[in-house]
Amino acid sequence: MSLFEDYHPLKGKMFQILKPDGTLHPGQTPPISDQEVLTLYQKMVFIRLADQRALMLQRQGRLGTYAPIWGQEACQVGSTVVLQKEDWIFPAFREIGAALMMGISLKNFMLYWMGNEIGSRAPDGINVMPVSIPVGTHPLHAVGTAWAAKLKGDKIVTLTYFGDGATSKGDFHEAMNFAGVYKTPTIFFCQNNQYAISVPRSLQTASKTIAQKAIAYGFDGIQVDGNDLFAVFVATKEAVEKARAGGGPTLIEGVTFRFGPHTTADDPTKYRTEKEIEPWKPLDPLARLKLYLSSKGLWREEVEQRITEEAQKEIDQAIKDAEAVPPPAPDEMFTSVFAEMTPQLKEQLEYLKSTLA
Amino acid sequence: MAKLNMVEAINLALREEMERDDRMVILGEDVGREGGVFRVTDGLQEKYGVDRVIDTPLAESGIVGTALGMAVYGVHPVAEIQFEGFLYPCLDQINNHIGRIRNRSRGRFSCPLVIRVPYGGGIHAPEHHSDSPEAILAHIPGIKVVIPSTPYEAKGLLLSSIRDPDPVIFLEPKRIYRAIREEVPEGDYTIPLGHARLVQEGKDVTVVVWGAMVREVLNASEQLKGDKIDVEIIDLRTISPMDTEMIITSIKKTGRGVIVHEAPKTCGLGAEIIALINEKALLSLQAPVERVTGFDVPVPLLKSEHYYLPNPKRIVMAVKKVMSF
Numbered sequence: 001m002s003l004f005e006d007y008h009p010l011k012g013k014m015f016q017i018l019k020p021d022g023t024l025h026p027g028q029t030p031p032i033s034d035q036e037v038l039t040l041y042q043k044m045v046f047i048r049l050a051d052q053r054a055l056m057l058q059r060q061g062r063l064g065t066y067a068p069i070w071g072q073e074a075c076q077v078g079s080t081v082v083l084q085k086e087d088w089i090f091p092a093f094r095e096i097g098a099a100l101m102m103g104i105s106l107k108n109f110m111l112y113w114m115g116n117e118i119g120s121r122a123p124d125g126i127n128v129m130p131v132s133i134p135v136g137t138h139p140l141h142a143v144g145t146a147w148a149a150k151l152k153g154d155k156i157v158t159l160t161y162f163g164d165g166a167t168s169k170g171d172f173h174e175a176m177n178f179a180g181v182y183k184t185p186t187i188f189f190c191q192n193n194q195y196a197i198s199v200p201r202s203l204q205t206a207s208k209t210i211a212q213k214a215i216a217y218g219f220d221g222i223q224v225d226g227n228d229l230f231a232v233f234v235a236t237k238e239a240v241e242k243a244r245a246g247g248g249p250t251l252i253e254g255v256t257f258r259f260g261p262h263t264t265a266d267d268p269t270k271y272r273t274e275k276e277i278e279p280w281k282p283l284d285p286l287a288r289l290k291l292y293l294s295s296k297g298l299w300r301e302e303v304e305q306r307i308t309e310e311a312q313k314e315i316d317q318a319i320k321d322a323e324a325v326p327p328p329a330p331d332e333m334f335t336s337v338f339a340e341m342t343p344q345l346k347e348q349l350e351y352l353k354s355t356l357a
Numbered sequence: 358m359a360k361l362n363m364v365e366a367i368n369l370a371l372r373e374e375m376e377r378d379d380r381m382v383i384l385g386e387d388v389g390r391e392g393g394v395f396r397v398t399d400g401l402q403e404k405y406g407v408d409r410v411i412d413t414p415l416a417e418s419g420i421v422g423t424a425l426g427m428a429v430y431g432v433h434p435v436a437e438i439q440f441e442g443f444l445y446p447c448l449d450q451i452n453n454h455i456g457r458i459r460n461r462s463r464g465r466f467s468c469p470l471v472i473r474v475p476y477g478g479g480i481h482a483p484e485h486h487s488d489s490p491e492a493i494l495a496h497i498p499g500i501k502v503v504i505p506s507t508p509y510e511a512k513g514l515l516l517s518s519i520r521d522p523d524p525v526i527f528l529e530p531k532r533i534y535r536a537i538r539e540e541v542p543e544g545d546y547t548i549p550l551g552h553a554r555l556v557q558e559g560k561d562v563t564v565v566v567w568g569a570m571v572r573e574v575l576n577a578s579e580q581l582k583g584d585k586i587d588v589e590i591i592d593l594r595t596i597s598p599m600d601t602e603m604i605i606t607s608i609k610k611t612g613r614g615v616i617v618h619e620a621p622k623t624c625g626l627g628a629e630i631i632a633l634i635n636e637k638a639l640l641s642l643q644a645p646v647e648r649v650t651g652f653d654v655p656v657p658l659l660k661s662e663h664y665y666l667p668n669p670k671r672i673v674m675a676v677k678k679v680m681s682f
Binding site for chain 2: 117118120121122124129130132133134137138140141142143144145146147148149151152158170171174175177178181332336337338339342343344
């Protein structure tokens with residue numbers, strides 16, 4: 001039986017390989033070598049520390065409002081690592097992990113959240129779309145790009161991230177529907193982190209799982225433990241290979257938890273208690289990898305220290321580089337709206353400049 | 358040379374561009390097998406296949422949102438929204454992404470797509486099939502808005518729109534889809550965006566107009582000859598970015614202006630044009646600029662439609678008003 005048949009959402013089984021105690025389910029094997037696990041663990045530590053630093057910078061007034069990833073690292077690392085360079089990702093606004101994994105520099109990532117659009121100018125060849133804020137509106141883009149690639153005969157896949165909240169949006173429905181009809185090579189990755197700001201998952205939809213919504217659109221859905229790097233890896237890999245071979249779209253629901261606030265402008269103590277958060281702490285994606293790597297003799301306190309120090313140094317440098325970039329000139333507000341500035345934009349820029357002289 | 362109506366001219370433009378540009382794709386509801394509810398895409402799926410002329414599910418936001426994804430990948434989508442009344446679900450995608458993706462990514466990603474939409478009243482249609490949303494669209498940064506007024510214009514403007522590197526909303530005045538027949542050349546020609554058309558020269562008053570109303574203004578202008586009033590008519594062609602220069606040059610010459618649009622009065626483009634005249638040619642004016650517009654009401658059903666739409670009588674009254682100020 002294929003993975004998607006075995007874990008058909010209506011069977012009520014969540015796909016998990018690595019348990020919170022760092023051991024594998026009987027009969028399961030790790031999908032990657034222990035060295036690769038260590039490498040990915042290192043990346044996840046980096047992402048978590050960079051994310052924390054962004055929070056800190058915002059509190060210091062050096063970064064604008066920021067949406068932290070804290071807790072969802074396995075969802076993003078496990079799913080991007082299986083993509084190829086030609087593939088595209090269509091993030092929402094919480095995807096520091098996915099962006100960095102795909103090759104966006106931390107410097108550029110920070111530049112965007114510091115309020116300079118230049119940070120969203122992904123380098124040529126790195127197919128990472130900018131942050132999309134209107135919830136649930138960007139999966140349509142992922143479908144369109146996949147569709148275009150399919151029409152052209154290009155064997156790429158697109159992967160789009162969104163939360164449990166987004167699955168209530170009309171555009172999500174339209175995107176899933178188009179993907180099903182045209183069998184586009186699109187991976188819909190829902191990071192079900194249990195909250196849409198303050199609204200809990202239980203109020204978002206009466207569906208027992210988000211994964212089962214795929215059935216209605218005629219394609220596979222699978223619910224995975226989003227905090228299990230191995231399960232995310234395997235499920236995404238299967239979905240990507242299926243899509244690349246012409247098998248159409250898949251919806252992956254990664255069950256995870258948003259440890260942090262919705263954004264730095266949010267105070268979660270208003271709507272959730274420590275008691276609600278406690279049960280999720282042992283399920284932390286980094287914690288279980290630590291346990292796994294320990295059991296393989298690859299993790300010790302010294303390893304953690306080294307990884308942390310290296311990460312902090314790199315983060316320091318990225319922030320230094322980002323803050324060294326001069327603030328944008330007034331022209332930049334006008335010069336990228338169209339391929340060529342219209343007479344109106346030219347005139348308005350001249351006016352603005354005259355007020356700054 | 359063949360004499361074509363606007364539907365046929367647009368069909369010809371689409372056919373020729375599909376031939377010339379193999380990255381072009383047409384998508385929308387009923388555009389493929391049926392050839393479009395107005396027959397604008399008639400015969401195209403037969404010629405270019407189901408992969409290039411695509412019947413989509415009934416989902417306007419889905420149509421333009423996926424078109425954005427295609428455009429970002431290098432395809433040239435020409436999406437159809439069946440009637441302007443159904444454009445509104447698309448405004449999220451249009452305002453929040455289509456008009457912004459180039460700016461947001463500082464040019465790394467761009468959106469060379471066209472959204473074609475039949476618009477405007479005068480066909481005794483059901484509710485929501487007679488609106489004019491051009492002012493709403495013109496207010497959105499990052500998109501262009503084009504409105505042809507004749508078959509010849511339609512082909513030339515549509516080809517420019519499809520080839521434009523930025524998103525264009527191409528509003529087709531359905532009232533005159535079949536009303537005008539004129540010579541439309543086969544083969545490539547374009548009419549540039551951002552440039553208005555001087556329909557006729559005149560020394561007494563400037564009338565700025567677009568779409569189906571051009572014909573009403575021409576009608577009014579004939580009547581005004583009897584009153585020895587010489588009307589200069591400017592057909593905007595591109596609503597955004599507007600050809601301000603031609604309007605101002607004309608106002609400086611005539612000193613009097615009338616703007617005609619079907620769209621509701623308040624915050625219609627008439628207001629914008631008067632603001633521009635105020636900025637650039639106030640002292641040339643001999644009279645306040647008049648607007649002949651629809652009303653701030655939903656476009657009524659057919660029994661009252663003749664009350665709503667600007668007509669030659671109202672246009673003549675407005676011209677005479679500015680002439681006798």
